[in-house]
Amino acid sequence: PLTIDQMKTAIDDLAEQLKSEGKLTSPREWRRRSAAFGLPGLDLPKSVGGSDWNAKQMLEVFRHAGRYNLNLRDVVGGAHGRPVVMMDSPIAKAALQKLVAGEAYFAVAITEEDAGTDTKSMQSQAVRDGGGFRLTGSKLWNARLRQATHVVLYTRSAEGSPNAQSVFLLPINHPGLEIVDRYAHGLTGNSFGGLKFNNMYVGPEYLIGKDGDGSKIFEKHFLYWRLMQAAAAIGCGERALEIMAERIRQRHVLGGPIGRFTHLQQPIGEYLTKLRMAAALAREAARFYDQGNYEAAEPLVNGIKAEGVEIALAACDAAMRVHGAVGYSREVDLGDRVRDLMGLRIADGTTDVMRMTVVREQYGFDLWEMSIRGYSVAPPRERE
Structure with missing residues (x-):
């Protein structure tokens, strides 16, 4: 090893x-x-x-x-x-x-046109058919489907509560599974799009866990996945700062290197420190995860997913701006960083929702319920 x-x-x-x-x-x-x-x-x-x-x-x-x-x-x-x-x-x-062996590549399909963070709004449905299932629905805003050999597909469960979900492992060429293409601003080397399936038969051997286990599987896997996505974002931002430091050493304007303008040095110090703070917090979350203490890990992971990505994005944006016009070109390795971080602030848990969950987990579930509860607002005269 x-x-x-x-x-x-x-x-x-x-x-x-x-x-x-x-x-x-x-x-x-x-x-x-x-x-x-x-x-x-x-x-x-x-x-x-x-x-x-x-x-x-x-x-x-x-x-x-x-x-x-x-x-x-x-x-x-x-x-x-x-x-x-x-x-x-x-x-x-x-x-x-x-x-x-490096011969397979797995995509995941959870989100739908009207179901992102609110997974309870998922419409894709599994129905029992003998020992297997019939799946009907569609997925959208999923990455890597054209490159994948397999897809992990989430639907509403065939049995159990209306909000229960099930999850299946399917080869990407499974009969009845159709890929739909969409355009993404980033994801160089990968595709973006969705899936369609109508009354598609899936045998019981494709079910991950049990029917209705989808939510439990999602929560454990994505706790780990969000932590790793934040770690990748931190590394992305750290490299951008190195590129930025080299730029202010080499670029000469008005008779000297632009690094002499200390206001261009300050973002490097600020964002490097913040990225290192995020990395330290990520290690603490990883320690809790490895101990099986998911309750302690969750607020840290969700917070890092939000703030780590945002800090990395700010660092890459600063690096792009210090390059001037060339920063907006493909001459330097910054454009993909900005675009992909803008996508990651949405993917796998948006920044805003992650921040809300941190508040919920740290200060009480009532605040979460307050934010998602439907309120009936009376007309102005009635309120008076």
Whole structure:
């Protein structure tokens, strides 16, 4: 097994190779070629061929990958294939073997046109059909479907409460599954779009966990996933500050380097300190997660997902502005950073919702209920 530093070096070497080939942002190339040093299975159990690295170790790997490109956050570890470990079917075992070998790439489809943060508004439905299910619905605003070999698909459950959900692992070419394409401002190397499916038959061997377990699976997986996305964002912002520091050393205006203008130095100090603070908080959250103390980890993770991404975005924006016109071009590695961080502030839990959950978890659930409860406002005369 590699150490964390050895893993970083292996990522550096592969990044240079892929960059020279024009394939730096190709997730399939990353997964295929990084299997040689164990990157795809890094956080999967040894029972499926992984290395069983814990969250604290993985945090540093995601952070390092984010230095190159924020889309590399999806090429580290099992990613959305992690919940599949719960399955015991031959289909799942084969998919995990391919994942560890770098031959598979998993996407996830939860959001719908009218169901994002409010997952209870999900309309995609599973209905029992003998031992299997019939799935009907659509998904939208999902990334990486065109590059994926498999998709983890969430629907309303066939049985149980109306708000219960179920989750399935499907090959992307499953009969009846149609990909719908949309345009994204970022996600270089990846697609953006959704899925359509109507009365699609799915056998019981594709169900992850039990019917109705979807919410539980979502909460545990995305607690980990949000933490790792924040780590990648931190690395993305840290690299942007290095690019910014080099710019103010080299760019000469009015007879000298622009670094002599100290107001251009101050954002580097400010955002570097804030990113390091976010990294320290992320390590604390990872420690709680590894201990199985998810209740303590959750407010930290949600807070880091919000503030870590926002700080990284501010750092990249500052780096872009100090470059002037060239900062808005593809001559420097900043445009994708800004665009992808703007997407990440929405994906996997928006900044505003994450902040609300921090308040809820720290100060009481009544504040959350107050924010989402429907109130009937009386006309002005009645209020008087």
